Amino acid sequence: MMIASLVFILGVVFGSFFNVVIYRVPLEKSIAKGRSMCPSCGHELTAAELIPIVSIIIQGFKCKNCKQPISPRYLIVELLTGLLWLASYLIFQDQGPWMVVSACLLVSLCIIIGYIDFDTQYISDTVLLVFWLARLAVIWFVTDYSYWDMLFSMLVGAGLYSLIYFGAKAYYKREAFGMGDILYLAALGSWFSPLHTAILGYGSFFVAGAILLLAMIFKKFKFKLKEEVPFGPAMSIMAVILYFWGGM
Known part of the structure; x- marks a missing residue:
């Protein structure tokens, strides 16, 4: 159970990074450089605003600075990645x-x-x-x-x-x-x-x-x-x- 929980959490964390990839790659922006920011007002997100799943829920799916809505897609990608990583572990753990x-x-x-x-x-x-x-x-x-x-x-x-x-x-x-x-x-x-x-x-x-x-x-x-x-x-x-x- 401990390993399964860790795999889920790790998946959620990577899901947060995948949101960056999904947003930046089509725009040909670097995924390694530059801080994450609100697409509406350009506000650079603090560490407290980047906690996967938690931050977006606490903020009510709105930017802390401009109050514009944040797409629920960010939460969906994080949860989906966590759940699919967990499923990967549960299904294939016996195979190594x-x-x-x-x-x-x-x-x-x-x-x-x-x-x-x-x-x-x-x-x-x-x-x-x-x-x-x-x-x-x-x-x-x-x-x-x-x-x-x-x-x-x-x-x-x-x-x-x-x-x-x-x-x-x-x-x-x-x-x-x-x-x-x-x-x-x-x-x-x-x-x-x-x-x-x-x-x-x-x-x-x-x-x-x-x-x-x-x-x-x-x-x-x-x-x-x-x-x-x-x-x-x-x-x-x-x-x-x-x-x-x-x-x-």
Whole structure:
């Protein structure tokens, strides 16, 4: 119980950092330099205002300086990261610490890419590269998964979405999704077997359809056939579900 609690708290802390990544990467701002600040008034946040979960609740989801509303998304990312890290520990603890680390890396990548793509319809090559390199390091300690397995799965992912991408472009005269989605599936493939990478690729379309249906039911999103819809969130959701259900 003690370790599980620590994993959750650590996940929440990293979730707070992920909020910085999600906000700054699309703006091409450094995530290492510069203090966190209110996006409305530019007020630099103090240490007391940066306590994950606690600060935003105490402040009533408002900036302490200008009283403008703070998006609940910051709290959601922190809680989601903490809960998914906890789930990673509970599911994979019997398979060794590096499997837990691998799962935490995957869900972290999915959260960051999913939110950035939802906000901007942009998938960061830099974020993909950083997590892929981290995955390379982890594979060294996971004896039942080789670099060749990883490479083959990545090729399956890139090949599958490339076929759909160029096929749709030739037939419908428009892109089914962006090149970033192809790179994202290739990167996700490094966590899965070739078969599960293919399942992930196809399953993401069903998840995307379910998201659109729910959004239209609750009238949160007016979908038009010629309108571009971020696909990264659907891929992220499908990847986490598949990995937690034994997709490795």
